[in-house]
Amino acid sequence: MILTADYHTHTVFSHGKGQIIDNAVAAKEKGLKEVGISDHGFAHPAFGLTTKKIPKMRALCDEATSKTGVKVLLGIESNIISTDGDADLKHKLYDSFDIFLAGIHKFVLYKFKSLFTLFLPDLYHTYVGKKNIPNSVIKTNTKTFINVIKKNPVDVITHLNFCCFADAVEVAKAAADYGTYIELNSKKVHLTDEELFAVGNTGVNFIISSDAHSPDRVGEISLVEGILSRVQIDRERIMNIDGRLPKMRFKAFKERA
Numbered sequence: 001m002i003l004t005a006d007y008h009t010h011t012v013f014s015h016g017k018g019q020i021i022d023n024a025v026a027a028k029e030k031g032l033k034e035v036g037i038s039d040h041g042f043a044h045p046a047f048g049l050t051t052k053k054i055p056k057m058r059a060l061c062d063e064a065t066s067k068t069g070v071k072v073l074l075g076i077e078s079n080i081i082s083t084d085g086d087a088d089l090k091h092k093l094y095d096s097f098d099i100f101l102a103g104i105h106k107f108v109l110y111k112f113k114s115l116f117t118l119f120l121p122d123l124y125h126t127y128v129g130k131k132n133i134p135n136s137v138i139k140t141n142t143k144t145f146i147n148v149i150k151k152n153p154v155d156v157i158t159h160l161n162f163c164c165f166a167d168a169v170e171v172a173k174a175a176a177d178y179g180t181y182i183e184l185n186s187k188k189v190h191l192t193d194e195e196l197f198a199v200g201n202t203g204v205n206f207i208i209s210s211d212a213h214s215p216d217r218v219g220e221i222s223l224v225e226g227i228l229s230r231v232q233i234d235r236e237r238i239m240n241i242d243g244r245l246p247k248m249r250f251k252a253f254k255e256r257a
Contacts, residue, residue: 001225001235001238002031002241002242002243003030003208003240004033004034004240004243004244005033005034005035005036005245005246006030006034006036006209006218006219006240007034007038007101007155007156007209007240008077008101008158008185008210009035009209009211009212009218010038010039010213011023011037013037013039013049013057014039014040014044014048014049014077015040015046015047016039016214018214018215019060020057020060020061020072021067023035023037023064023072023212023215023218024064024065024068024070024072025215026212026215026216027218027219030219032070032218032219033070033071033245034072034073035070035071035072035073035218036073036098036101037057037061037073037075038075038076038077039076039077040076040077040079041076041078041079041087041089042079042089043108043109044107045107045108045109046107048079048108054074054093057074058074058096061073061074073098073099074096074098074099075098075099075100076097076100076101077101077102077103077158078100078152079102079104079105079108080102080105080144081109081111081114082110082113082114082144083114083143084114084151085144085147085152086111086151087148087154088108088109089102089152094250094253094254094257095254098250100155100156100249101154101155101156101157101183102152102154103157103159103162104118104141104144104145104163105163106122106123106126106163117140118140121140122137122165125137126163126164133165137165138165141164141165145157145160145171145174146171146174149171149174149175150174150178153249153253153254154180155180155249156181156182157171157175157180157183158185159183159188159190159211160191161190161191162185162188162189162190168195168199169198169199169202172199172204173202176202176204179247179249180249181204181206181246182207183206183208183209184206184238185223186209186210186211186221187213187223188211189227193227193231196227196231196233197231200231200233200234200237203237205237205239206233206238206239207239208238208240208241
């Protein structure tokens with residue numbers, strides 16, 4: 001299994017340690033065709049992007065592409081901010097980005113109601129009530145992910161079920177219906193082997209990501225390789241390995257608009 005592209009990497013523009021060119025150079029050294037610069041979205045008060053950063057990031061992505069020959073895509077790991085399926089990448093900024101990743105993160109600026117229905121329950125059950133997660137919490141998180149997939153042209157759901165608690169199978173079914181990929185994250189374990197096996201049986205497609213926060217981890221997928229040695233997933237449904245590049249929903253949406 002050879003990685004073709006890594007679409008989930010961070011830089012100093014959020015809380016990564018390297019510059020865009022550093023990630024591009026690392027991608028070239030790993031033999032990748034494409035690399036995504038997907039820094040955290042606008043609702044993250046400590047590490048999030050600001051609109052003022054976007055023109056500089058675009059210029060640096062273009063420069064890195066020219067210097068390395070690796071296609072450097074300007075992406076975003078958007079924050080899910082409400083149970084209604086709102087993400088912090090708004091339609092007016094779609095043309096500024098090439099790829100659209102989305103995930104649930106803890107300390108972001110949620111819409112007010114979702115502080116109590118999404119953020120606080122997930123926070124409590126991440127650190128305190130790990131063994132007794134109510135069905136109501138699972139149903140809320142599941143609905144949230146499904147609403148995000150339906151409401152936004154998301155390319156990838158990142159680290160599904162990491163510090164949040166959803167029915168991964170139901171989320172995967174929605175992702176398969178809408179052409180959104182489920183990420184296999186090589187920085188953190190986010191699905192149990194049993195969950196991943198069940199998700200794989202839905203027919204959803206996957207991408208593998210490093211979730212690199214430093215250039216030396218770009219293209220690093222050993223954690224996922226270990227998981228896939230135990231869990232049988234059809235390699236043809238992992239869309240960024242062995243020479244394949246995924247068809248991105250976000251790009252297709254913008255081309256139709």
